[in-house]
Amino acid sequence: MPEVFVLALPKGRILKEVLPVLRKAGIEPEAEFADENSRALRFRTNRPDLEIIRVRSFDVATFVAFGAAQLGVAGNDVLLEFDYPEIYAPVDLNIGHCRLSVAEPAELSASDDPSRWSHIRVATKYPNVTRAHFAARGVQAECIKLSGAMELAPTLGLCRRIVDLVSSGATLRANNLVEIEKIAEVTSRLIVNRTAMKTFPREIGGLVEDLRRAAA
């Protein structure tokens, strides 16, 4: 019986960008995958040795880190937040371009001086990256963990600053916030479980190379 490998894909916005890359690599998910009303989470592909699962973006990293999926697609925002040693990220897929930034209300930024901060409170989905970023310059960041809609936090008085993903800047503008500092540039990466790569170098290495060529 041949080995069947599992590729974990994020459910959200990245899915639309990743499908053309898969197609270029000769990987076609079964028809049900495109059906938004389907409750299935696990799908066959045209390759008998590859299945796809659809999970939340942060969970892609968890499935791959624990070897439940051998491959996945994750933004480096997610990889920075977890820093799982079992994850190897060999290919930048050149999709999902955005940045992880610090933002605050426009009226605060007019008089704010970030070089004088010693302690700040920040709403974010990325508490580990945020704490490490500020600790590197001696600022203690107290993080309030949210799972989305961070931009509401300053308006409603939860805290004055947020750390969130920014692409066009439209979400910040709509909430009267301005970007004051970039923490990291973000793109989506192909990720691989290190043990799986060592155990099946030919098979997984082949998939990695197919996807590398498709993303180039």
Ligand SMILES: Nc1ncnc2c1ncn2[C@@H]1O[C@H](COP(=O)(O)OP(=O)(O)OP(=O)(O)O)[C@@H](O)[C@H]1O
């Ligand atoms: N505005 C954006 N532009 C480009 N890429 C983005 C943007 N927002 C997020 N991403 C990328 O897509 C990934 C998933 O984004 P996000 O977490 O917002 O999606 P989601 O569908 O809301 O996921 P979930 O439901 O798991 O929270 C992020 O980890 C990031 O790498």
Ligand SMILES: O=P(O)(O)OC[C@H]1O[C@H](OP(=O)(O)OP(=O)(O)O)[C@H](O)[C@@H]1O
């Ligand atoms: O700069 P922009 O182009 O406006 O993009 C930024 C927005 O995109 C992401 O949210 P998403 O739309 O994925 O929703 P979420 O809040 O549920 O994560 C991110 O969290 C920002 O809110």
